[in-house]
Amino acid sequence: MISIRKATPKDITSLAIVGRKAFVIPHKQAIPNEVMTNYLKNSFNEKTLLEEITNPNYQYHLIFVDDNLAGFSKVIFNQKNENIQQTNVTKMERLYLLEEFYGLGLGNKLFQYNLNLAKTNHQKGIWLYVWIKNFRALEFYKKAGFKKIAMYDFPISKTETRPNDVLYLQF
Template identity: 45%
Template sequence: MSKEFENTKIQYHIIYFNDKVVGFSKIELNTPNKDINDLNITKLDRLYLLEAFHGQKLGSKLFDFNIQLSKNEDQNGIWLAAWIENQKAINFYTKMGFKIVGKYNFKISETRSNPNHIMFLKY
């Protein structure tokens, strides 16, 4: 993880609520994806919010913050992988304008993987 902190393409951000850490995000600038033809795109690698803080628009604020950062870096869009069984996340990203553009199997072990949608939001 310390190597990630040295990589200027990777940015972590923490969101607070009433002086308490309630979530974080990780983006990777200029990270292509085989299912997306656009260049200069950002990967939204993580966006987590403690469940106790869902429904308070904090996830949307953290998401919007990352979108603005990506745009400020002259990126043309942002993509992510969402587990196909995480309907809550898929609904959130669809509501934010993402489209399903591909698929990816996240390898858990030699015998198991989780299927994911590749979702993309073009600016």
């Protein structure tokens, strides 16, 4: 059985573990080990995740398969982007799945959940960043109707960035 629910502070440890594992999958060949270790430590530490989960501007949702955490999403409502003229747009900052759950349609279910959530909250679209070599994610978002609107240098350390496409889906 597949279920989706909002994350709570009790989920912090699991979120940190899933976030680290899911981020490494598409990036492991492109980011040096030391840079990767520091990025994961800074981005998926329990303190940061707790601050975000308890912030009403952030929405974390977990997706489960038979009570096993398969992945999660993070959206931020009313998050402007310099390349989008509309206001009331949502940034989907994370849509992560563990590799063992690929191919089950879970990414689409979690995305549809976030899409409905954004529409319910009177948003006019969803935007996100995707690394230009994350071909699996790029194909997923293309099928969902997203359009490339710009490029962005995503910082992974104080000295390194990775080129990302800025994608947008207008409702």
